[in-house]
Amino acid sequence: MKLIDERNTRTRWFLKDRFGMFIHWGLYSIPARGEWVMTNEKMSKEKYKQYFDEFDPINYDPKSWAKAAKHAGMKYAVMTAKHHDGFCLFDSKLTDYKATNTKAKKDLIKEYVDAFRSEGLKIGFYYSIIDWHHDDFPHYGDKHHPMRDNEKYKDLDHDFEKYLEYMHGQVHELCTNYGKIDILWFDFSYDDMVGEKWRATELINMVRSLQPDVIIDNRLEASGENSGSILTNNPSFFAGDFASPEQIIPPEGIVDENGNTVPWEACITMNNHWGYSSTDKNFKSPKMIIRKLVECISKNGNLLLNVGPNAKGEIPSESINILDTIGKWMMQNSSSIYNCGKSCLQKPEWGYFTQNQNKLYAHIFEGSIGPLGIQGLNDKVKKIRLLSDGSELKLIKPWNTMDYNDYIFINFGTPEHLTYSLPDEIDTVVEFELLD
Numbered sequence: 205m206k207l208i209d210e211r212n213t214r215t216r217w218f219l220k221d222r223f224g225m226f227i228h229w230g231l232y233s234i235p236a237r238g239e240w241v242m243t244n245e246k247m248s249k250e251k252y253k254q255y256f257d258e259f260d261p262i263n264y265d266p267k268s269w270a271k272a273a274k275h276a277g278m279k280y281a282v283m284t285a286k287h288h289d290g291f292c293l294f295d296s297k298l299t300d301y302k303a304t305n306t307k308a309k310k311d312l313i314k315e316y317v318d319a320f321r322s323e324g325l326k327i328g329f330y331y332s333i334i335d336w337h338h339d340d341f342p343h344y345g346d347k348h349h350p351m352r353d354n355e356k357y358k359d360l361d362h363d364f365e366k367y368l369e370y371m372h373g374q375v376h377e378l379c380t381n382y383g384k385i386d387i388l389w390f391d392f393s394y395d396d397m398v399g400e401k402w403r404a405t406e407l408i409n410m411v412r413s414l415q416p417d418v419i420i421d422n423r424l425e426a427s428g429e430n431s432g433s434i435l436t437n438n439p440s441f442f443a444g445d446f447a448s449p450e451q452i453i454p455p456e457g458i459v460d461e462n463g464n465t466v467p468w469e470a471c472i473t474m475n476n477h478w479g480y481s482s483t484d485k486n487f488k489s490p491k492m493i494i495r496k497l498v499e500c501i502s503k504n505g506n507l508l509l510n511v512g513p514n515a516k517g518e519i520p521s522e523s524i525n526i527l528d529t530i531g532k533w534m535m536q537n538s539s540s541i542y543n544c545g546k547s548c549l550q551k552p553e554w555g556y557f558t559q560n561q562n563k564l565y566a567h568i569f570e571g572s573i574g575p576l577g578i579q580g581l582n583d584k585v586k587k588i589r590l591l592s593d594g595s596e597l598k599l600i601k602p603w604n605t606m607d608y609n610d611y612i613f614i615n616f617g618t619p620e621h622l623t624y625s626l627p628d629e630i631d632t633v634v635e636f637e638l639l640d
């Protein structure tokens with residue numbers, strides 16, 4: 205139980221902040237076919253090194269990234285310090301395979317941390333526990349390694365313990381050299397590469413001794429495929445502080461075996477790739493993303509929305525435009541997001557509810573034929589306001605609602621001329637202040 209109490213205390217800010225930016229950036233932005241390109245195309249280390257030699261992000265300006273995130277209403281960010289390809293964006297003393305040895309010549313993580321902190325955002329590191337560059341990580345026969353079926357690597361001598369020393373050492377560096385870290389996002393476990401195989405207890409103890417308040421994801425024993433023991437009523441020591449559903453919003457939110465809420469964060473791409481893809485223009489609309497953010501909150505979850513900067517260090521313009529539209533909506537409506545969660549009412553047909561104590565927010569996605577009904581609020585409402593501009597909305601009782609006494613009704617037209625149209629076609633938010 206103590207573990208769960210500690211988790212709930214640690215994640216308090218996280219569950220209030222609700223919305224963050226994921227940043228997948230590394231050498232893979234040059235081939236521009238996503239961050240798994242090395243293994244999808246079974247590239248050897250030697251072949252992949254061309255991108256290391258070439259990497260020169262002349263337009264890297266994390267301050268502009270931080271401003272874009274802040275404007276969008278994001279409160280924290282998580283950036284790839286090392287992805288599966290093993291390339292380190294930070295200045296690790298334990299390897300030469302790092303940004304400082306590329307044409308970038310600097311610790312890109314340090315600059316990210318400084319920029320995001322100075323905009324008042326909390327900072328997180330994504331760190332891949334898988335490593336396709338390190339000699340002591342399993343090659344042949346591993347499920348994901350680029351050389352998984354290359355016979356030449358069949359008898360390669362490797363010492364996994366040595367890899368673990370390296371991996372733990374790098375986590376130690378990340379926990380020591382950048383001040384207070386808010387989130388550690390390990391990725392990921394599979395088959396028998398899980399939990400104590402990573403020396404997870406020791407790793408967590410080390411992290412906690414250096415960063416007592418940091419919150420940690422669940423992937424030392426899980427992945428996007430499943431959540432691990434965080435869902436049980438007896439989570440392991442390294443079960444993590446939050447579940448990390450990937451490219452899915454859990455249909456009913458996430459609760460443990462006892463029905464207690466489990467902190468969770470859905471990570472979602474804007475197009476269909478995490479790392480930059482030059483051809484993937486399949487971006488979700490800002491409207492869809494805003495609505496999905498609302499859906500997460502209505503189910504007690506967070507949204508970590510990804511951007512994949514290109515080889516020059518620029519966030520794609522499509523993503524910038526999406527962030528901008530989200531920002532405009534958030535400017536008017538963010539009090540229905542921050543500090544909010546699942547409401548006391550069932551999901552309505554026309555959208556979602558979120559709630560922060562006595563403030564209930566109706567997120568209306570679909571206009572109604574005449575009066576828009578809300579069940580369960582009779583005699584419970586003190587006042588009603590359109591959240592975007594604070595203007596008063598009145599309860600109406602049109603002639604055709606006689607049969608629906610357990611509903612209250614509103615509309616955005618005049619009492620004489622009810623309308624089906626909504627003030628904001630993305631998401632019109634109505635704030636109900638409830639009586640105590």
Ligand code: GLC
Pocket residue numbers: 228239240391392427428450471478
């Ligand atoms: C995965 C992928 C990865 C991505 C991550 C984001 O498990 O391996 O490339 O970074 O999920 O959640």
